[in-house]
Amino acid sequence: MSSIQKRKLKALVADEVRFFRSWMGKPLSMGAVSPSGKALTKLMASFVDPDDTLPVIELGPGTGVVTQALLERGVAPERIVSIEYSADFCRLLEKRFTGVKIIEGDAYALERSLNGCIAGPVSAVISSLPLLTQPPARRSGLIQAAFDRLAPGQPFIQFSYGLASPVPPDTALFSTSHTGWVMKNVPPARVWVYRRAH
Numbered sequence: 001m002s003s004i005q006k007r008k009l010k011a012l013v014a015d016e017v018r019f020f021r022s023w024m025g026k027p028l029s030m031g032a033v034s035p036s037g038k039a040l041t042k043l044m045a046s047f048v049d050p051d052d053t054l055p056v057i058e059l060g061p062g063t064g065v066v067t068q069a070l071l072e073r074g075v076a077p078e079r080i081v082s083i084e085y086s087a088d089f090c091r092l093l094e095k096r097f098t099g100v101k102i103i104e105g106d107a108y109a110l111e112r113s114l115n116g117c118i119a120g121p122v123s124a125v126i127s128s129l130p131l132l133t134q135p136p137a138r139r140s141g142l143i144q145a146a147f148d149r150l151a152p153g154q155p156f157i158q159f160s161y162g163l164a165s166p167v168p169p170d171t172a173l174f175s176t177s178h179t180g181w182v183m184k185n186v187p188p189a190r191v192w193v194y195r196r197a198h
């Protein structure tokens with residue numbers, strides 16, 4: 001194993017440990033025992049247009065696996081605004097992702113957390129929040145706030161381990177679609193995409 005491979009492996013193990021510790025302290029807020037896998041994060045990022053110029057809001061970045069997938073997709077770091085609850089993860093993200101705006105705040109209080117740092121509409125909202133640990137009204141409130149920010153037809157992207165839509169269905173307000181199961185993730189997950197009906 002080369003020294004670069006060794007360093008990458010060490011960083012990966014360190015993130016697993018960080019994540020697991022955080023889950024031990026706040027299981028409901030973390031919603032997972034380890035970071036999402038590459039196949040899942042790549043699939044999530046594939047719904048974001050890298051050529052658009054509008055910002056992308058990321059909710060619940062954790063150790064930054066989805067942030068990394070967005071960058072690998074070609075989204076410019078200056079377009080990404082990531083809102084994370086955990087102060088420890090925020091410090092890690094700031095060190096890891098130059099140019100990405102990291103906000104320590106509550107994603108469910110979207111506008112208060114953004115605090116005016118984005119002026120207009122956004123290109124995508126990409127969320128890894130453990131929605132299923134929240135009551136339906138809170139989840140509906142989140143997607144409403146996201147749609148108030150999203151440019152027409154642009155996606156709210158969410159992964160979920162559950163069988164049903166993690167956002168309570170409201171066909172009058174938005175369209176819902178989902179991918180197949182990503183079996184290379186532990187546990188397997190699907191990506192749900194919501195767009196406001198025109």
Ligand SMILES: C[S@@+](CC[C@H](N)C(=O)[O-])C[C@H]1O[C@@H](n2cnc3c(N)ncnc32)[C@H](O)[C@@H]1O
Binds near residue numbers: 061106
């Ligand atoms: C399932 S983890 C996802 C982490 C990473 N994006 C991934 O896919 O591996 C959920 C993340 O959401 C964060 N989180 C939970 N509730 C939040 C909230 N209300 N506002 C912002 N972040 C929150 C947690 O601290 C955690 O980092």
